[in-house]
Amino acid sequence: MTELVIEDLQASVAGTPILHGVTLTVRSGEVHAVMGPNGSGKSTLSHVLMGRPGYQVTGGSVTLDGADLLSLPTWERAQAGLFLAQQYPTEVPGVAVRDVLSEALVAAGRSTADLESLVAEEAERIGLSAALLDRAMNVDLSGGEKKRNETVQLAVLQPRIAVLDELDSGLDVDALRDVARRIEQATNDGFDGGPPLGALVITHYNRLLTELHPDVVHVFAAGRVQRTGGPELATELEESGYAEWAHLSEPEAAPSRPVVDDPFFAGGTL
Amino acid sequence: MPETPRTLKSVVDALDVAAPSTTDEEWRYSRIGDLDLARWTVPAAAGEAAADLSDVLAGLGRTAALVEVVDGFVVGMSVDTDAVAAGLRVGTAADLPDAVQPGAVMAEPTDQFAALNSSLAGSPVVVDVPANADVPGPVVVLSQTVTDGATVAPRLVVRAGANSSVTVVEVQVSSDVAALVVPVTEVLVGPAARVRYSVLQDLGPRVWQVGTLSTSVGQEATLDAGVAALGGEYARLRTDCHLAGKGATGNLSSIYFGEGSQMVDLRTFQTHEAPHSTSNLLFKGAVADTAHSVYTGLIRIGHEAAGTNAFQTNRNLKLSEHAWAESVPNLEIEHNDVRCSHASTVGPVDEDQQFYLESRGVPTPVAERLIVAGFFDEVLDAWPVPDAAAAVRDRLAVRLDRQVPVAGGADR
Numbered sequence: 241m242t243e244l245v246i247e248d249l250q251a252s253v254a255g256t257p258i259l260h261g262v263t264l265t266v267r268s269g270e271v272h273a274v275m276g277p278n279g280s281g282k283s284t285l286s287h288v289l290m291g292r293p294g295y296q297v298t299g300g301s302v303t304l305d306g307a308d309l310l311s312l313p314t315w316e317r318a319q320a321g322l323f324l325a326q327q328y329p330t331e332v333p334g335v336a337v338r339d340v341l342s343e344a345l346v347a348a349g350r351s352t353a354d355l356e357s358l359v360a361e362e363a364e365r366i367g368l369s370a371a372l373l374d375r376a377m378n379v380d381l382s383g384g385e386k387k388r389n390e391t392v393q394l395a396v397l398q399p400r401i402a403v404l405d406e407l408d409s410g411l412d413v414d415a416l417r418d419v420a421r422r423i424e425q426a427t428n429d430g431f432d433g434g435p436p437l438g439a440l441v442i443t444h445y446n447r448l449l450t451e452l453h454p455d456v457v458h459v460f461a462a463g464r465v466q467r468t469g470g471p472e473l474a475t476e477l478e479e480s481g482y483a484e485w486a487h488l489s490e491p492e493a494a495p496s497r498p499v500v501d502d503p504f505f506a507g508g509t510l
Numbered sequence: 511m512p513e514t515p516r517t518l519k520s521v522v523d524a525l526d527v528a529a530p531s532t533t534d535e536e537w538r539y540s541r542i543g544d545l546d547l548a549r550w551t552v553p554a555a556a557g558e559a560a561a562d563l564s565d566v567l568a569g570l571g572r573t574a575a576l577v578e579v580v581d582g583f584v585v586g587m588s589v590d591t592d593a594v595a596a597g598l599r600v601g602t603a604a605d606l607p608d609a610v611q612p613g614a615v616m617a618e619p620t621d622q623f624a625a626l627n628s629s630l631a632g633s634p635v636v637v638d639v640p641a642n643a644d645v646p647g648p649v650v651v652l653s654q655t656v657t658d659g660a661t662v663a664p665r666l667v668v669r670a671g672a673n674s675s676v677t678v679v680e681v682q683v684s685s686d687v688a689a690l691v692v693p694v695t696e697v698l699v700g701p702a703a704r705v706r707y708s709v710l711q712d713l714g715p716r717v718w719q720v721g722t723l724s725t726s727v728g729q730e731a732t733l734d735a736g737v738a739a740l741g742g743e744y745a746r747l748r749t750d751c752h753l754a755g756k757g758a759t760g761n762l763s764s765i766y767f768g769e770g771s772q773m774v775d776l777r778t779f780q781t782h783e784a785p786h787s788t789s790n791l792l793f794k795g796a797v798a799d800t801a802h803s804v805y806t807g808l809i810r811i812g813h814e815a816a817g818t819n820a821f822q823t824n825r826n827l828k829l830s831e832h833a834w835a836e837s838v839p840n841l842e843i844e845h846n847d848v849r850c851s852h853a854s855t856v857g858p859v860d861e862d863q864q865f866y867l868e869s870r871g872v873p874t875p876v877a878e879r880l881i882v883a884g885f886f887d888e889v890l891d892a893w894p895v896p897d898a899a900a901a902v903r904d905r906l907a908v909r910l911d912r913q914v915p916v917a918g919g920a921d922r
Binding site: 290291292293294313314315317318319323324326329330331332333334335339340341343344347348376377393397 | 861862863865866867868869870871872873874876877880881883884885886887888891
C-alpha cells in the first residue's frame, strides 16, 4: 500500500502565491479527481508535485510513503514512484521514446531485456502505432497521440501514484476511452502483480470521469481544495458549474499556456 | 640541400588581394585580426602521414576511390575498378588536364585565403564524373596536416556530369601541431545530377583553419552537403551554394562543437540565381567552456529566381555560462514570388525538455546527455552520407563525454 500525502502545500510562481494550503491524500487503488475552473491553480499543483523549475514551495509537505518528496530532484521523485502525465507533453528533438524509457529503467535497476515487447504490448493496448515510438519524443505527434504516448510511458514505467494533468484535453472520444480504461485497469490490478495504481486526476471537465471512475472528488479553487465529496460531486459540478467558487478565482500567474480547443465542449458546456 | 621554406607573408604580399578586416560584415566576430602571417612557412613537400583514420574508413565500406593528402600534397591514390568502369576519373589537376580544373565553381577567389589556396595548392585533387554515371561507393579524400608551422592548402574539385550520381567524403585532420590550413573544395553539380558530400573536420587544438566550400547546383540537380566542424583552435568555413539552374536544390547541414578556447566560425551563402530553386539549411552547434561560435548566413534571391523556396535554421546550445555563440541570419530578396524563412536560437539546454525527461525517472546528467546528443542526432540522422555519420558521431561523443558526462567523477 502506497500513500501520497499532501499537507498544507503552499507554492508561488515568480513571487506570486498560487497554492494556498493544499491538503489531500491519495492511496493505492484510489482515483481522486481534482476539478476546478481555469486559473484555480490545479495545474500548478501537478508541477509542484513533480518539481518543475520555476515553482517555489513556500510551505507544507509532500510525502510518498513517508519519504519527503519535496527534497528530491525531479528524477528521484519519479524513481520513488510518482508519475506526471503532462497536459502539454514536451517535444524533445532527436530523443527516441525507447531511449528515455530504457534510461529510466536502468536508473531504477530494472531489466531492459523486455522493454521492446512491453512497449509494443502497451502501445497496442492504448492504440498507439508502435512506429511512432521510434520517432523523437512527441515530435510531429497529434494532440491525441501525445496523450496516448504519455499513457504508454506510464504503463511501462509502472509508477505507484500517477498525476494526470488534463489528460482528456485534445483527446477524441476513442482515445479518451482507450487511455482511461488502461489507467482504470492499473488502479484495479496494479502493474505486474504490484499494488494497484493511485491516481490524482486533474481535470476541468467531467468527460474523463465517465470512463475513469473517481472514488473522491475535490473541488479546487483559489489555490486550495474547497470541497471534497464522492463521485456525485462531479455530477453536481457538471450541472452547476464552478459559479459558486468563481468569486474566489484570481488570475493564475503560472507560465502562460496555449488554449487548447476542445471540440466536444464549446465554452465549457456540451 | 633543401630550399629554405618560403614565409607565408612573402606569398600573401605577392597575391595583391585585400586583407580581410573585422570591420567587413563577412569577417565580423572572426579572429582574423589575431593571425600573424610572419609565423607561418610554406612547405615544399609533404611530411610523414601520422593520422589514424581507421574509424572513418571502417564505416564507408568499399570506396570508389581513396585519395590521401598530406600537408596539401597527394601521397597516395587508388581507384576501384568498378568505379573506373563507370567512368570515374580521380587524379591531380596536373595529371588530368582535360578533367575539371580548379576554378570550375570559384572562378574568382572569394577572399584572401581562397586566393592563397589557389596560389599554394601543391596538388589539387580533381574528381570528374561523366554524364549518366552512377559511381558505386564513395570517393574519399583524407587530408592531414602534420608539419609544425606549415601553411597547408588542400584543394578538391568535384564535377558531377549531367544526370550522374556520386558521393564524396572528405576528412580533414592534423597531428598536434601549430599550422594554418586554408582548404578549398569546389563542387559542381551538373544538370539533373545528384551529389552527396560530407566533410569531417577534426583538426588539432593548435590549428587555424580558414576554409572555403564553393558549390554550384545545376538545373533539376540536387546537392546534399554535410559539414561536421569539431576541431581547430580557430576553424572558419565559408560555404557558398549557388542555385544556378532552374529547379536546383541545395540541402546544407552542419554540426559543430567548440570547447576549451576553440572558436568555430561558419558563414553561409544560399544564392538563388534561377527560378524554382530550393535551398534548405540546418546548422546546429554547441559551445562549452569558454568556446565561441559564430554563424552568419545570407539567403540571396536574385530578381530572376521566381518561385524559390529558401530556408535557414541555426540552433546553438550553450553548455557553459562562459561559452558564447552568435547567430546572424540575413535575407536579401529581389523577387516577390518566393517562400523564405530563417530561424536562429542560442540558449542552454531547454529546461522543459530536461524536466520532461527527468519526470520519467531519467537522472539529471543522463537526461542532459540525451537532449544534447538528440540535438545533434536531428542533423546526423539525416546526414547526406549516412555511412559517414558514424565516425562523426563517435568523434562528437568523445567531446560529449568530456562536456556532458553521464556519470562518474567529472566535475560539472
